[in-house]
Amino acid sequence: MAATQVIRSEWTKIRSVASTVWTLSLAVVVTIGLGILISALSKSEYDNLSQESQVSFDPTYTSFAGMSLGQLAMIVFGVLVVSNEYSTGMIRTSLAAVPQRGTLLSSKVAVAAALALVVGMVTSFITFFLGQAMLGDLSASIGDPGVLRAVIGGGLYMTLIAMFSMGIATMLRSPMLSLGILMPFFFLISNILGAVSATKTVGQYLPDQAGSKIMQVVTPVNDDTPYGPWGGLAIMVAWVAAALLGGYVLLKRRDA
Template identity: 55%
Template sequence: MTMVPVLRSEWIKVRTVLSTYISLVVAFVVTVGLSAVICAVTNANWNSMPASEKATFDATSTSFSGIYLGQLAVIVFAVLVIGNEYSSGMIRASLAAVPGRATLLAAKSLVVLGLVLPVAIATSFVSFFLGQTLLGSHKAHIGDPGVLRAVFGMALYMTLIALLSLGVGFLLRKPVLSLGLLMPFFFLISPILRAVPKVKTVAHYFPDQAGSQLASVHQASGIPYGPWAGFFICLLWVVAALGFGYLLFQRRDA
C-alpha cells in the first residue's frame, strides 16, 4: 500500500479525537503562560539576584521556562496516538487495512510531526516575544547572535520529545505504562540524577538535558557540548525509541 492513503487515514484518526486538540492547546497555553510568569518574576526580582546569576543570565532560555511543564501535554498527545488504538482494539483494524507495519509506523510518525511542529513553532515564537517584553530592559532581541537559532531549537525540542514519546508508545503499547515511564523520567529521574555529582555526567546526555542546549543562547555550565550536539543527542534518542518500537511492533501480534 502506498503512503498517501495511509497518511490520510492516520490524519483522520488523529484529528477526529478530542484529546488531540486538548493536549496541543494545553501544551501551548501552559508553556506560554508559565514562561510569561517566570519572565515577569525574574524582571521584578532582578535587583536582588546575585551577581553571578546576572552574569550568566540567558534571557532567551528564560522565556522558554514553561516548556518543562508544557511538554507533559505533548508527551500525552504522542502516547495516545498509538496507545488509544491498543486500548480500544482498533489496532487490529489498522493492521488489517495496512499490513506493512513499517508503513503504519512511518505514517503515524509523520502525522505527529506534522501536527506538533507547527504548534511548537507557534509556542516558541509567542513564548519568546511575550517573555522578552516582560523582561523589560533585560530582554534579548530576535536578531541577537544565537537567538533565532534558540527559538527554532525550542520548537525542535518539543517535536523531538513528541516523536520519542510515540516510540515509547509503540514499545509499551499501553498508555498508562508509557506515561508511567516517561513522566517519572522527565520530572523525577532526570532532575535528580542531574543533581548527583557521581552520575550527573550521564544525565547530561538525557534528552531533556540535550534539549535545553537547543533552546539556549549560552552553553550551560558543566554541559560539555553545544546546541548542535544537543540536537543530535535528542535525535539519537528518537531514533532508538522508534527503532526499538518498530522491532517489537514487527514481532508482536496485535
C-alpha cells in the same frame, strides 16, 4: 494501501480524537502562560540576584521556563496518538487495512510529528516574544547571536519529545504504562541524575537535558557540558531514533 492514503487516514484519526487536540492546546497554553509569568518574576527579582547570576542571566532561556510543563502535554500527545488504537482495539483494524507495519508506523509518526512541529514552532515564537516583553530592558532581540537558533530549537525540542513518546508507546502499547514510565523519567529521574554530582555526567546525556541545550543562548557559569546546542540536539535525535526503531522492531515481531 498507498502511503498517501495511509497518511490521510492517520491525519483523520488524530484530528477526530478530542484528547489529542486538547493535549496540544494545553501544551500551548501552559508553555506560553508559565513563560510569561516566570519572565515577569525574573524581571522583578533581577536586582536581587548575585553578580554571577546577573552575568549568566539568559533572557531567551528564561522565556522558555514553561517548557518543562509544556512538554508534559507533548508527552501525553505522543502516547495517545499511538496507544489510543491499542486501548480501543482499533489497532487490529489498522493492521488489517495496512499489513505493512513499517508504513503504518512511519505514517503515524510523520503526521503526528508534522502537527507537533507546527504547534511547537508557533508556541516557541509566541513564548519568546511575550516573554521578552515581560523582561523589558533585560530582553533579547530575535536578531541577537544565537537567539533565532534557540527559538527554532524550542519548537524542535517539543516535536522531538512527542516523537520519543510515540516510540516508547509503540513498544509498551499501554497508555498507562507508557505515561507511568515517561512522567517519572522526565520529571524525577532526569532531574535527580542531572543535579547529583556523582551522576551528573550520565544526566547530561538524557534526551531532555541534552535537547534543552538548543534553547540556551548564554552559557551558565561553571557549565562543563561537553557539547554545544546542536550537539545536545543531536543526542536527543539519537534517543528519538532509538525509541522509534525499538517500536518498529516490536511492532513487526508481535501480534496486535
